[in-house]
Amino acid sequence: MSDLEDLYREIILDHYRSPRNRGELAVPPASRAEGFNPLCGDEIVVYLQLDDPAKGDEAVVQDIAIGGQGCSISQSSASMMSAAAKGHTVAEVRELSSAFKSMMSVHEDELGGTVAGAPEDADLSALGDLAALRGVVQFPVRIKCATLAWNTLAEVLAQAGVATSE
Amino acid sequence: MTIDTMGTPDPNASAPTRPDNGSALDVPSIKADFPILSNRIDPPLVFLDSAASSQKPTAVLDAMRHYYEYDHANVHRAAYDLAEAATNALESARAKVAGFIGATDPAEIIFTKNATESINLVARSWGAANLGEGDAVLLTQLEHHADIVPWQQLAAEKGFEIRWIPLTADAQLDLSDLDRMLDGVKLVGLTAMSNVVGTLTPVRHITEAAHTAGAVVCLDACQSVPHTPTDVSELDVDFMVFSGHKMCGPTGIGVLWGRRHLLEDMPPFLGGGGMILDVRLDGFVPADLPAKFEAGTPPIAEAVGLGAAVDYLEAIGMEVVREHEIRLTAYAMRSLTERLGDDLTIHGPAEPDLRGGVLSFAYRDIHPHDLSQVLNSYGVCVRPGHHCAKPLMRCLGVGATARASWYIYNDTDDIDALAAAIEASGDFFSP
Incomplete structure (x- = not known):
């Protein structure tokens, strides 16, 4: 059971039971993207409102809302992601996403930035609550649950017109 | 039963x-x-x-190992004993599978790679030749994606309509409007048993109604053949598909059974070696059943394993x-x-x-x-x-x-x- 307790840390269950930023935003002005986990049927909807997309990397996430349904890992990851992204710049959100995916041993380049370094190089302290999801790596089939929200975030950033960092 | x-x-x-x-x-x-x-x-x-x-079961694993250790060569068109032994192993398995589902003619048994391929064969061969604008295919809301997507793919090309038999609150088929829904339908795609909720469907009842309306019935029997006595002549369906790996057999082999006259009228599905009588620079002549639908080297060891699985289940x-x-x-x-x-x-x-x-x-x-x-x-x-x-x-x-x-x-x-x-x-x- 110790592996299970490592997977389902209390903070994860807390975000699952009381998801942060749950709801919808009006589109437009907000942008919206949907993500699906085709294996287990989990669905995530991310609504994103930037202060000014023209500012590119320096645009600030004014508001973010999460919809959809799924398991505790996918939903808590989305909840924690929304809390971590709100009020931060696009550049900061990208760094956070890179650090998170690195923790999940995912190295693709979906946010347009370059993910450098091995997972052990990642600074878990920057992830805050999200570091609680590190136990997921021991359960490879669940990694897609944890990263679903982040892949959807990459899509909604593209929708909002800040797809590339250069 | x-x-x-x-x-x-x-x-x-x-x-x-x-x-x-x-x-x-x-x-x-x-x-x-x-x-x-x-x-x-x-x-x-x-x-x-x-x-x-x-x-x-061990009996299936042993049969496949024995085949590879004693009888393996490619099938058909070779004079040596070993190739004949492999051919016999394949055809013996075909006969066992036919007997298991009450089919009288082993040539009506087509080996595929899985049940999904079997349905795609029916869609791409029978469906492409028989369905067009103004026609309809009737499916149920119980179906597995394997009995949905191939028809949606074909409908996008051919322009026929797909209709859906709805469900009752306890996930049984709601057949109250069946006769009206069958109007203009040329094929009914039906699961014998839901892979999700286990619902058994009234196959014979639907088949009778479909035939009255002039439609053929393709039965997805993946969940029923491994678990219940099955007789295609009693069910009176026109096509039936199932897979080997859900009935104690190996992965990599599926089955399509079809009525001989339907299979004979259908164009080949995959083209290649083994499915022809003659090939010339200006065209080809397809082989007779079942070879017509079995292009390329078939899953021989898998067929042997499936035959052993049939023996195992029949002994029980x-x-x-x-x-x-x-x-x-x-x-x-x-x-x-x-x-x-x-x-x-x-x-x-x-x-x-x-x-x-x-x-x-x-x-x-x-x-x-x-x-x-x-x-x-x-x-x-x-x-x-x-x-x-x-x-x-x-x-x-x-x-x-x-x-x-x-x-x-x-x-x-x-x-x-x-x-x-x-x-x-x-x-x-x-x-």
């Missing part, structure tokens, strides 16, 4: 019952036939995912298999409900004899994926997700279910282990 009459098993057909679990099957000795069940012991394997794929008796599963399903529904009470929701028909050995359920508000994860830590293998039936999930009003499914090597101990693990998951998520 056939699929249609399974709801009323003949009591006179019952073998003497065992006092411990009420089954006519000697499950402990059957368990001993499946090496994987004794090879994974920490924790002991409680395998409840046979609707996805069954485990394999499909009536006995079906009876065992009704008993186990009744036990599971009763004991899980007694033990877990209102925290448990079972999807699908309430009567055990209206369903196969499949139970989709929800427990409290624990997501199926999380539930299955905890069950796994107790060695209990169930499958979470949409089970390749998203339209059905939408009818049930859920995104996913946890599904337990049983077979000949499961007994009441496995159900008890499932119940205990579900209780433990409740303690874990809401202590």
